[in-house]
Amino acid sequence: MIRRSVTLLVALGVVGLLALDHAQSQPLNPYTAPPLLALGSGLAATGGHCAAPPPPAQ
Amino acid sequence: MSTATAPVDTTPSGVSRGIMILVVGALVLAVALLAGPRFGVVLLIGLGFGLTLEGFRFGFTGPWRRMILERDASGLIAQLICIGIVALAAFPLLAANGAELKGAHAPIGLAMIGGAFVFGAAMQVVLGCGSGTLVNAGSGNAVGAVALPFFAIGSFGGAYHLSWWTSLGSLPVVALEGTQGLMITLAGLAAVAVLALLVGVKGSHRLPRRYWGAILVLAGLAILHLMVAGQPWGVVYGLGLWVAKGVVAMGGDLSGSAFWAAPGNAAQVQASLLTDITSLTDLGLIGGAALMAWWRAGLASPVGKLPARAWLAVIVAGLVLGYSSRLAFGCNIGAFFSGIGTGSAHGWVWFVAAFAGSWVGIRLRPVLGLEAKR
Incomplete structure (x- = not known):
């Protein structure tokens, strides 16, 4: 096996992930998307991040 | 008569390279048009991260390994310089735009420290941290490709239990801010660099030219990421999200997890991955590394053979990497690079x-x- 085969398998996995995501997620709507730059947008950053403290335990 | 065959030249032609650039450009444009311009740019930044890390053969795990085994401090010092450049821009940006931009600020706690220790061990086992595993997988490294799905599963599990782990003992979030905070951060980075030089072998202060290229491009992309996305570069949130979406697709219920049931995370599970910042940079890392490996004709080399127990170790290490990085509030990127x-x-x-x-x-x-064995 060569590295190209591994890369192709990974690419297939990514395509599968995106296909599954497309099938089950809410449809995309670019008209409700945030502005290009967060800086200067006046909007609070809301994206998920690994450093974000979690909610309290239930 | 010689029977030896000449090595096949797998270097892509100029036409192939041109077509590839057009295809990648079209994909980025499609994301920008379908999901929104910010998400197209974030994908482009992610591709830049992947191209840079693979192109300059720069990473986080390898330099730490060389520091420990060979006392070669050059890679670690390159990381510290890169973080310092990011800090020079990030501190004033955060101070002046605190409502729009956020730092990678997390609490110190028992599980956080234990998670970071375990993550450090596991990343040396697979020779790949968060970004490293994605880059390795994209560039055809079988260990990275096998570890990646288990990393994602572990990340989902770690996030699922994160609130419980954090409740075991955690301090309030401590974040350095403003000019004073920047000075303390730069002094800290300089102190570690001096210590590394003292411990390191002679000549460690001479960084290879490729390191300087990586330092400047990575720092520039990281600062751009903060300005565009409103948050610093991160990796592991996105990986856990991919599995959370899979669990929901199979009829799973995430309401038992304080983390995945939280409004922001529950909404992201329902939304497209093309609107999640860390998913886009993760996909960009894979794609950028694959592109660079293909460009340099590096995909024709054979995959190394390993014994069965080594593959089992890779799978377990992948799970551990994912789980521990959530407890630690990040990997080398989210905690070390972006946190500092x-x-x-x-x-x-x-x-x-x-x-x-x-x-x-x-x-x-x-x-x-x-x-x-050594």
């Missing part, structure tokens, strides 16, 4: 704990069959 670069005290504690874990992980590799 935006003033979080947890980034410094993460660095110490993960470096100690790396020392253990390096010694585990031969035992697990991943390299010859």
Whole structure:
């Protein structure tokens, strides 16, 4: 096996992930998307991040 | 008559390269048009991260390994300089735009420290941290490709239990801010660099030219990421999200997890991955690394053979990487690079704990069959 085969398998996995995501997620709507730059947008950053403290335990 | 065959030249032609650039450009444009311009640019930044890390052969795990095994401090010093440049831009940006931009600020706690230690060990076992595993998988490294799905599963599990782990003992978030915070951060980075030079072998201060290229491009992309996305570069949130979406697709219920049931995360599970910042940079890392490996004709080399126990170790290490990185509030990118670069005290504690874990992980590799015993 060569590295190209591994890369192709990974690419297939990514395509599968995106296909599954497309099938089950809410449809995309670019008209409700945030502005290009967060800086200067006046909007609070809301994206998920690994450093974000979690909610309290239930 | 010679029977030897000439090596096949797999270098892509100029036409192939041109077509590839058009295809990648079209994909980025499609994301920008379908999901929104910010998400197209974030994907482009992610591709830049992947191209840079693979192109300059720069990373986080390898330099730590060389520091521990060979006392070659050059890679670690390159990382510290890169973080310092990011901090120079991030501190004033965060101070002036606190409502729009956020740092990678997390609390120091028992599980955080333990998670960072275990992560440091596991990343040396597979020779790949968060970004490293994605880059390795994209560039055809079989160990990275096998570890990646288990990394994602572990990340989902770690996030699922994160609130419980954090409740075991955690301090309030401590973040350095403003000019004073920046000065303390730069002094800290300089102090670690001096210590590394003192411990390192002679000549460690001479960084190879490729390191300087990586330092400047990575720092520029990281600062751009903060300005575009409103948050610093991160990796592991996106991986866990991919599995959370899979669990929901199979009829699973995430309401039992304080983390996945939280409004922001529950909404992201329902939304497209093309609107999640860390998913886009993760996909970009894979794609950028694959593109660079193809460009340099590096995909024709054979995949190394490993014994069965080594593959089992890779799978377990992948799970551990994912789970521990959530407890530690990030990997080398989210905690070390972005945490320190935006003033979080947890980034410094993460660095110490993960470096100690790396020392253990390096010694585990031969035992697990991943390299010859020294």
